[in-house]
Every structure is written in C-alpha cells, then in structure tokens.
Amino acid sequence: MTTLTIHIPDNKADFIKQLLKELDVKVETKKVNKKANLTPNAETIKAIKDAKEGKTTLITNVKAFFENV
Numbered sequence: 001m002t003t004l005t006i007h008i009p010d011n012k013a014d015f016i017k018q019l020l021k022e023l024d025v026k027v028e029t030k031k032v033n034k035k036a037n038l039t040p041n042a043e044t045i046k047a048i049k050d051a052k053e054g055k056t057t058l059i060t061n062v063k064a065f066f067e068n069v
Contacts, residue, residue, distance in 0.1 A: 008016050013029075020027050040048070050056060059065045 017027055017029075057068055059068065
C-alpha cells in the first residue's frame, strides 16, 4: 500500500473524494491550516522588533553585507 499526501483546492475536494471512492481508495481528510506554518520563531520575532525600532544597518551591496556578518 502506498500513502500519498495531496493538496486539493476546497472547491474540488468533494469531486476528488467521490472519484477516489469509486476507485476503492481509502480517503482520510485533514484540513490544512496555512497560517500554522507561518508562526515566526524567537529569532525572527526579535528581528522584526529591531526593524520596527530602527535598530538596523543599511546594506547597499554584497561586500558591505559580508563585512557586517
């Protein structure tokens, strides 16, 4: 048996489920929360806070970037 994970637009889900049922395929429905994967980690939160407070360095070219790393 093979397990596949596929992402289906909401407006096509019922059609795909019916089609798979006709093919005798077991379907497990799991709704994906797109925002769940967009939670920033602590480092990103700090970077956003620093940027809002103006604690940033303007980098104008690649050489300047590597000099500040």
